[in-house]
Every structure is written in structure tokens, then in C-alpha cells.
Amino acid sequence: MSDILEKAKTIEDYIIKFRRDLHKNPELSGEEYNTQAKIMSELDKLGIEYQKAGNTSLIATIRGEKSEKTIALRGDMDALPIKEEADVDFKSQKSGVMHACGHDAHTAMLLGAAKILAGMRDKIAGEIKFFFQEGEETFSGAKKIIEAGGMDGVDACFAMHGMPELETGYFNIEPGYRMAGSDTIYVKFEGISGHGSAPHRAKDTIHPACTFVTDLQGIVTKNIDAQKPLVLSVGKFVGGTKANVVAKYTELDITMRYFDSEVREKAHQAVKRHAEAIADAYELKVDIEIDDSTPSLYNDEDLAELADQSAAKVFGKGQNKSISKYMGSEDMAYYFQHAKGVYAFIGYKNEEKEAVYFPHHEKFKIDEDYMKYGTALHAQFALDFLKNSSNLISK
Numbered sequence: 001m002s003d004i005l006e007k008a009k010t011i012e013d014y015i016i017k018f019r020r021d022l023h024k025n026p027e028l029s030g031e032e033y034n035t036q037a038k039i040m041s042e043l044d045k046l047g048i049e050y051q052k053a054g055n056t057s058l059i060a061t062i063r064g065e066k067s068e069k070t071i072a073l074r075g076d077m078d079a080l081p082i083k084e085e086a087d088v089d090f091k092s093q094k095s096g097v098m099h100a101c102g103h104d105a106h107t108a109m110l111l112g113a114a115k116i117l118a119g120m121r122d123k124i125a126g127e128i129k130f131f132f133q134e135g136e137e138t139f140s141g142a143k144k145i146i147e148a149g150g151m152d153g154v155d156a157c158f159a160m161h162g163m164p165e166l167e168t169g170y171f172n173i174e175p176g177y178r179m180a181g182s183d184t185i186y187v188k189f190e191g192i193s194g195h196g197s198a199p200h201r202a203k204d205t206i207h208p209a210c211t212f213v214t215d216l217q218g219i220v221t222k223n224i225d226a227q228k229p230l231v232l233s234v235g236k237f238v239g240g241t242k243a244n245v246v247a248k249y250t251e252l253d254i255t256m257r258y259f260d261s262e263v264r265e266k267a268h269q270a271v272k273r274h275a276e277a278i279a280d281a282y283e284l285k286v287d288i289e290i291d292d293s294t295p296s297l298y299n300d301e302d303l304a305e306l307a308d309q310s311a312a313k314v315f316g317k318g319q320n321k322s323i324s325k326y327m328g329s330e331d332m333a334y335y336f337q338h339a340k341g342v343y344a345f346i347g348y349k350n351e352e353k354e355a356v357y358f359p360h361h362e363k364f365k366i367d368e369d370y371m372k373y374g375t376a377l378h379a380q381f382a383l384d385f386l387k388n389s390s391n392l393i394s395k
Helices: 003-010 012-024 033-046 103-118 141-147 206-222 261-281 301-315 332-336 368-394
Strands: 049-053 057-063 070-076 127-133 156-167 176-179 181-190 230-239 249-258 285-294 297-299 340-349
Touching: 003 012, 003 103, 003 301, 003 368, 012 033, 012 103, 012 368, 033 049, 033 057, 033 103, 049 141, 057 103, 057 141, 070 103, 070 332, 070 368, 103 127, 103 156, 103 368, 127 141, 141 332, 156 301, 156 332, 156 368, 176 340, 181 206, 181 261, 206 230, 206 249, 206 261, 230 261, 249 261, 261 285, 297 301, 297 332, 297 340, 301 340, 301 368, 332 340, 340 368
Parallel strands: 070 127, 070 156, 156 340
Antiparallel strands: 049 057, 057 127, 176 297, 181 249, 181 285, 230 249
């Protein structure tokens, strides 16, 4: 058992208590002011310097022995607009707001790692940054930390997410694509309104929009390599005002998930081509806007190998279990555009504790026993990277 895990165990009650406080008092993306204040209070006690970033984010720093290398560790802080139905003593005190993705645990584990590392400055061969990040659910927080200079001088970055596919005590760290990129596509058809009894005197948009929605999946099957995943889902369809009025406008909101950048570009072109072709066929105007939400998340091969070694020190050998990559998205990928990175999945599944639900479920619950492992992994990987960074960065 690693010394770092032993240190994490000594502060396990502290980590759990902090997490439960956040769980009782969740805050939505960009509104995490009380969460920020609580973290600042703890950092002050630990003598760790920090700066504010964005609306509610924090960039904390621990400097060890002289070194040119810097690693960034990230924990997201925001909750979701979900009414909690989990049976826990520390249930959310805010109606309709819940930590249903485990970000309360992510924050507490990162703070725990900072607490451990603050007492090990003589063992730190470089600089460690701690990103307490707002707004992951809206893909806005990472950008704010980057804009504040958080990634300046950073050589590598690391984060994790608790997941129910893995039992407590297991983890997943693999190289390559691990989470999908995400774009939101807005399509607006414009026609000519008229009386419902005489549609030939108008230009309806609802029927063409329905044709477009039906046609959309043909892009996935006929334009994209089947070996390269792409998901197109229409989440919003709004058209018309009244039963007997031909709809002048119909608007669609589409989410797109992908891994490969070439697939992304082909899909963008195809969506525009299909929408414009259908608009032309029905003599309509069409406007297409694409909002780049977050890139796909790719684990660097060398860092993934090192992180696996670090995790083995914490979890034990043979605990790295392979799981499929996710079509869900993560704004951690923005940090990876500025430095090499690795993202780990940590198991919190425990059927006896009903910790079985996937994130964003109203009965979401974690096995808090997993938090000591996540805390220790943050600290262990940071120490190992700085110790071995000359070899890794040169590759």
C-alpha cells in the first residue's frame, strides 16, 4: 500500500465531511460562490496561495523544489438542475438542484490532494496547480481558467470522474480517445405563413423540417465511416403558432457527438448540405449555426502509461479495468489543447449502498469509500509526473 494512500486515509473523514457539505448546498454552473468561499477558507488554513478566475473558479498553487515543470490537477464544482430523490442524510437543501454528477466528490478529492501535498513540499520536484473549476456542465469553466492564465507554463494536466461501470477499488486509464467532442447545431427554416385551409398559397416549414429530421440519420450511415462513431440527436423541434396557420418558422436544436476531427468536419458539411437541399426543394430559406461545445478528449499515450503506474501504487496491481470510451463530453479537453493530459475513470459502484446510478440520475449516489483512492491518485500522479517529467516531456 502506498504512503500516499495511507495519508489519504488519515484525512478520509475530512474529505467526506467536505463533500457532504457541498452535496447539501449545491450550486449551478457559474453560480458556485459559496463553494468557492468554502474552498478558499480551507486553502487559507493550509497556507496554499490561490487566485480567482472566471465567475467562481480558483487556481491554487503549491511550489516545491526548484524545477521547470508544472502539472495541473482539476476538480469540477457545479451541480445540476435536478430534484434529488436519493436517500441520504445529507440530501440537497436546494429544491431542484442536485450534485447528480459527483462534482462535489471531485472537488473534495482535489482539496484532499492539496492538503496532502501541502505537507510534502520537500518531496515536490516542481509546481502543482489545482483548478477548482466552475461550469463543467455548460462547457464554460475550463475556458475561463485558461483565459485567466491557468495553463500558462503547464506541462501536463490530469483529472478524473467517478463512474458506476467500475466497482469501488477499480479504475480505468487508457490511451487514446476516451470521451467524445460535442457540437450543438441550430437549424431554422423560414417559409411563408398562410391559412391552414390553403397551404398551396403559403410555404410550410414543418413538413420539410420533419423530412430533414428523418434524413439526418442518413448522414451517419451514408457519409461517415462506420468505424468512426458519430451521433446526431434532435433534442428540440419547435414550429408554428396555431393549428390553422401554416408555420412560417420551424427551428431545430441538434447535438452532435464525435471523436475524429475529420468526421466532425464531414458531418458539419453534410448537415448544411442536406438542410440547404431540403430548403431549396420546398422553396424555403434556412439558417444553420454551429456552436462548438467541446473537443473530443484524447489521453496522451506516455502520460496514460505513467498514470497507470501511479494508480497501481494506490489501488494495487490488476485494478485497471478496460471500459468503452464514452459518447458523453467533457470540457477537460480544452486543457488538453494546451498541454498533454490524461483523464481517469474511478469506480464508485457498490450495490449494497445503492451506488449504481449513472451520472445525471435523480437517485445518483456514490460509495464514499472511493474518495480516498481518487484523492491519493491526484497526489501520486502529480509527484510521479514531476519526478519523471524530463523523460516524458522530451518524448
